Amino acid sequence: MIQVKELLAILIASSLVSNVVLSQFLGLCPFLGVSKKIKTAAGMGGAVVFVITLSSAVAGCIYQYLLVPMNMEYMQTIVFILVIAALVQFVEMFLKKFVDSLYKALGVYLPLITTNCAVLGVALTNVQKEYGILAGTVNGFATALGFCIAIIILAGIREKTEYNDFPEAVKGMPMVLITAGLMAIAFCGFAVLN
């Protein structure tokens, strides 16, 4: 029972309180790049949830059962990035062959997040915070969920403000960044939950 409570705490902390994009600045490239329309943003979010949950489970297993027994913890960065890159490729091939509907929904986005810093960041955070495999996977899922929430909100705001009359120099990226900053202020409010 205590463990369920702990997992719930991780879920809330990683998805809302220390949101992966808005307070840790990981995965900023897709956050700013693929947030023009809600539809594509949701697709990207789904792919990120899928990849991060899977990769944090696999990276956790490799760390627990391979690196720790061999006393090679210092190899974590190299091993994680190669495992994640290979895993995403493999998942893409698997989905293409066996789960066509899921591939059609997520396929375009998979190669784009192969070496996204959020994926590697979650794997490294799990090691740093000494999460076990289950807690690590939950943390991965929660982080990705946070990314999903943030990118969909941003896409919604961008759709609404696309034709607003901004000064010429602020159009485009600066306005997106200001929006993201205001969202970050709003997300600071979740710190109370801690």
Place this chain on the structure above:
Amino acid sequence: MSKSLERLYNGLVKENPTLVLMLGMCPTLAVTTSAYNGLGMGLTTTAVLAMSNMIISMLRKVIPDKIRIPSFIVIIATFVTLMQLLLQAYMPDLYKSLGIYIPLIVVNCIILGRAEAYAYKNPVIPSLFDGIGMGLGFTVSLTLIGIVREFIGGCSFFGNELGWFAPVGIFKMAPGAFFVLALLCAIQNKIKIEGAKKGKDVSKIQSGCNSDCANCAIDCEKRIDDIEITQEDIDSTAKINAAAIEKELAAKGGEK
């Protein structure tokens, strides 16, 4: 020698990775809470960039073209691990405040981008100086952003309390990073618009990654839009083709 100097100038001013090309935004926003952190992150990245550029340039004839990206990543990750262990041993304070962003240098677009765009195609010495130049450009920008955020957010300069005004704490927190970057982007846009009015070549200045940056997803917006446009594209191309064929036929008919 002049080529090396030209590389340094290129990295520092002409193609400054942060201020002109807008690459590697994750570490830029995350670690610039103070000038000292920005400087430390910049120098660490410079060391990794210079060494990985040098090694990749040495091995450029050995690495097969098809597996070059995984090879680059292994080389870069090796140097990042080296730097991480060095920092942990000799500068534990900096190591603690940079935290997870040190191993994440592996996925910094600037490093992989330079490996792909320059080191893989050029001799060792220019590649080394290209790495140093780009790294110093990154360092200078990070330090400048760090100084601004530390000054407004904490009213201090490199950790020395100045006490001139009540600090605006939000600039040290996450939202402040977005606002400072938004300001930088707006200034860049302004320069671009003014330059275009005067007819200068401003194509080098850009917001977001260009196509030679392999692991950054900003240009994927373009790619996803491309995919969505495809069907329309096909239709319009078909129309244009049909029109061209009709014209040709008409011309032939006229000749006859």
